[in-house]
Amino acid sequence: MARPTCWLAGILAVVSLAFLGCDDRYPDDLEYYFSAHTRRADPTTKQPSPDQLTEAQLSAEAQQVLGRLLKPIFGTPAHPKVDVSQAGLELPEDPELAGLDETTLAEGSRLYRRFCIHCHGIVGDGRGSTGRWLNPPPRDFRTIWFKFRSTFDPSGALALPSREDLKRTIRSGIPGASMPSFALLSERELDAIISYVIHLNMRGRTEHALGKILVESPALSTGEAEAQQALPDILQTIVSSWTTQKKKVKPVPPAPRWPIIETASTASEAAELMQRARDLFVNKGACVQCHGIDGRGDPREVPDNATRRDFWGNPLPPRDLTQGVFRGGSRPQDLFWRIRLGIAGTDMPATDEKQLTDEEVWLLVNYVLDMSRSRPPITLAE
Structure with a gap:
């Protein structure tokens, strides 16, 4: 199923380029626009989340107010910036916040328009032309819900990905989805795109927070004043969430036995370890509740899978x-992170020690890779 989708994405991207023209820079007069912040519906009532923010909730005048509040800080697509000094703040000196200068962001904007806009959209809402x-x-870049990351927040809050996580996704692509590999881009180009994605994230999350204030205020004039007053605290929280203090890389401990079959001294020992792994998959790990007893996740076996x-x-x-x-990612450490950290925005939970x-x-990682036939079987003699 993924192959036709990728071909379609490629064709539509070419068509979109024709409409956008050959210039890879945005027009100077183009401004960011408001796009709905959709949120998961309640699985029981099917009602939208109260955290959702849509065009129907914000009048055209309220959207103009949002634009006036955001533009001095985040600029425009052609001239992006992260100027928190407009709110009386300073960007912390942190390696994860490197590259948010206007020169790097302008380069990232140019590359984003060339390679990313067709799928992810001008404002990063995931609603591009294709x-x-x-x-x-x-992916909608305007939330904290990035699926594939190696990071955790010591406070227990959901962590954002590291720059290295984003680089790995852009460079490698996402197998089974329409996100291609951009391995031919240079390190400088990758870093510029990552900086621009962080810019879109900061802007989008600020927009959502300010928009909720406007919606919940009894009058637009009152809401604008409240939003202006809350802006420094909102920005402080959002900027802080991208620092190394709020997203530490989860260490991957050495595997005690990796892979089980190659390291076991006998076939019976390997079989015993794999049986332990299967027991974890079925019982303690509760993996079968979604993936089913055979790992296929068939909704005929797990009916809830049809409506997830x-x-x-x-x-x-x-x-x-x-x-x-x-x-x-299919590296053993990638699967370790998926099991340990979960997949944000999905029903795949994180697990602690x-x-x-x-x-x-590690036993589960062994079991999943063995189940997937991702490596050739090795026979051991007693």
Whole structure:
């Protein structure tokens, strides 16, 4: 299913380029616009989340107010910036915030327009000209819900990805989705795109927070004053969320036995370890609740899989583990992170050391990779 989708994405991207023209720079008079911030519907009532913010909630005048509040800080598509000094703040000196200068952001904007806009849209909402045709839909960059990351927040809050996580996704692409590999881009180009994505994230999250204030205020004039007053605290929280203090890389401990079959001294020992792994998959790890007993996630076996939705309300069937297609990467450490950190915006939960020890996580990684037939079988003699 992924192959036709990728071909379609490529064709539509070419058509979109024709409409956009050959220039890879945005027009100087183009401004960011408001786009709905959709949120997952309640699985029981099917009602939208109260955190949702749509065009129907914000009048045209309110959207203009948002634009006036955001433009001095974040600029325009042709001239992006992250100027928190407009709110009386300073950007912390942090490696994760490097590259938010106007020169780098302008380069990132140019590259984004050339390579990313067709799927992810001008404002990063995932609603580009080809986005509506793709399954799964492109990522909305304006939330904290980035699926594939190696990071955790020591406070227990959901962590944003590291720059290295974003680079890995852009460079490698996402297997089974329409996100291609951009491995031919230079390090400088990759870094510029990452900086621009962070800019879109900061702007989008600020827009959402300010928009909620405007919607909940009894009068637009009152709401604008309240939003202006709240702006420094909102920006402080959002900027802080991108620092190394709020997103630490989860260390991947050495595997006690990796891979099990190659390191076991006998075939019976390998079989015993794999049985332990299967028991974890079925019982303590509770993986079968979504992926099913055979790892396929068949809704005939797990009826809830037919109606699962992600954070944005899109259909979300659990991964068929037997296919060997892992969107967040198929390296053993990638699977370790998926099990330990979960997948943000989905029903794949994180686990801590009280729920699964590192050894147990590694046993599950072994089991999943063995299940997927991603490596050739090795026979051991007794």
